[in-house]
Amino acid sequence: MTPVARNRETAETGADAAAALGTFGRYAGPATLILSSLADGAKHGYALTKDIEKFAGIRLAPGTLYEALSRLEGQKLIEAVPSDDRKRPYKLTAGGAVALREHLNAQRQMADVGLGRLARSWATS
Amino acid sequence: MTRGASSRHHAERLLRCYPRAWRERYGEEFVELLVEDFADRPRWSGRTCNVVASGLLARISGAGLTGAALDAPDQARATLAALIGSLAMFLALGIAMWSQLTIGWQWSAPDTPGTTIAVIAMSVVVVIFAVLAVCAAGPVIWTVARAFLHKNAGGLGRPSLLVGVGLAVVIVGSRHFGNGWPGTGGHPWSHQGMVPGGVAAFSWAATLSITSYWMHPSALLAFPRTEVVWMLSSPLAMGMAVVGSAKLVRRVQFSARVLRIEILLGRVAALAMSLFLVAAGLWTLKGGPGPRGLFDTGSIDRFALVAMAVALVVAVHSLRRARSGRRTQLAH
Numbered sequence: 513m514t515p516v517a518r519n520r521e522t523a524e525t526g527a528d529a530a531a532a533l534g535t536f537g538r539y540a541g542p543a544t545l546i547l548s549s550l551a552d553g554a555k556h557g558y559a560l561t562k563d564i565e566k567f568a569g570i571r572l573a574p575g576t577l578y579e580a581l582s583r584l585e586g587q588k589l590i591e592a593v594p595s596d597d598r599k600r601p602y603k604l605t606a607g608g609a610v611a612l613r614e615h616l617n618a619q620r621q622m623a624d625v626g627l628g629r630l631a632r633s634w635a636t637s
Numbered sequence: 638m639t640r641g642a643s644s645r646h647h648a649e650r651l652l653r654c655y656p657r658a659w660r661e662r663y664g665e666e667f668v669e670l671l672v673e674d675f676a677d678r679p680r681w682s683g684r685t686c687n688v689v690a691s692g693l694l695a696r697i698s699g700a701g702l703t704g705a706a707l708d709a710p711d712q713a714r715a716t717l718a719a720l721i722g723s724l725a726m727f728l729a730l731g732i733a734m735w736s737q738l739t740i741g742w743q744w745s746a747p748d749t750p751g752t753t754i755a756v757i758a759m760s761v762v763v764v765i766f767a768v769l770a771v772c773a774a775g776p777v778i779w780t781v782a783r784a785f786l787h788k789n790a791g792g793l794g795r796p797s798l799l800v801g802v803g804l805a806v807v808i809v810g811s812r813h814f815g816n817g818w819p820g821t822g823g824h825p826w827s828h829q830g831m832v833p834g835g836v837a838a839f840s841w842a843a844t845l846s847i848t849s850y851w852m853h854p855s856a857l858l859a860f861p862r863t864e865v866v867w868m869l870s871s872p873l874a875m876g877m878a879v880v881g882s883a884k885l886v887r888r889v890q891f892s893a894r895v896l897r898i899e900i901l902l903g904r905v906a907a908l909a910m911s912l913f914l915v916a917a918g919l920w921t922l923k924g925g926p927g928p929r930g931l932f933d934t935g936s937i938d939r940f941a942l943v944a945m946a947v948a949l950v951v952a953v954h955s956l957r958r959a960r961s962g963r964r965t966q967l968a969h
Contacts, residue, residue, distance in 0.1 A: 556666065556670075557667070557669070558669070558670050558673045561674075573683065573684060573687035574667065574670050574671050574674050574688060574691075575687040575688040575690060575691025576687060577670070578691065579691050579694060579695070582659070582662075582663065582695075598665050598666060599666055599670075600665075600666045
């Protein structure tokens, strides 16, 4: 496969994956946290919990974490890294990276709008 | 037992909340996470609730009713399994209700249009259910038989046995108790009902366990002992047949065509369930007790109506999931 073809495939997979993240319902929050945590490298369940707690101040309960992990894996946004350890690490896929970027960009746009309106209307209060 | 060993034991117990396929995939690593969570937060009571709720959700998702989208064939199989479960509950309650009415008609015809229309409509729907059952079972039996013939039936042996034994017990037992009851098969006026006496008796005997007598143990103890044993054992036999059938459809590799046919039959069955429910509701609301109270409704009938409505909602929901699974596959 040529590099161009590979990039195109990644982009298409990412577009599908970004749409898939929108179907996560109440797991969209945990899923975004997990993808953000995996963005700097593979982690197993407990490491994910501690990392998310560190950067977001949220401790995901075990059941919630694994519900989101299984959905992310089902949507091919993350994948398990082969390991002999009982604690299996997970890593972000190319589709997962695109999905996370698009999702965070959309959230940033919303944050920018909200902060801009707050600045205009509530600056003096 | 050390604290670590106790935590692991507790974690392994919590893991049982999840379905087997989930445990096989995530069990080991999930137990490790739980053990570390126990060490970090030994007194956190929310963990058990969280794991139990997630396990339940995983089980419902595994049945194709909610949660993560399955691929189209798997979703179709999950839908069929959910349909079998919901239809079994619906039919057990519905047939119990219908057989009571048809037996009542053998004694005396109903005196209100509500009951008359309801019993006729329910009887028509029962015939539709019987035709649908034959049409749905045919391709499944054919596919399972082919799998056995080609020695490709891994995992199908036990569910097939469950279905076979469960159905055999229900059929033989219902025939035995149906024939033995003087008010039905051997009834002198069995010809004057709108349903053949043997069919009414068989249906009555098959659903004998669905009765309010469970709330009156002293009356129940006056029943012949074999009849009480049948009332206890027949739901188990039906359960075996239902669980075996659900497992079969989850494990058999159906062709896309067979899956389409089965889902189509499922949609017709959901429509039939709706009609039956409307008819049963008509009897409950507008029927009246009839001559000698033969068509009187009781608490158990109102409870059955609610449970049947729940079964219908589950069936419709699972059929919608099958459609969305197919759309997802087409979109890709």
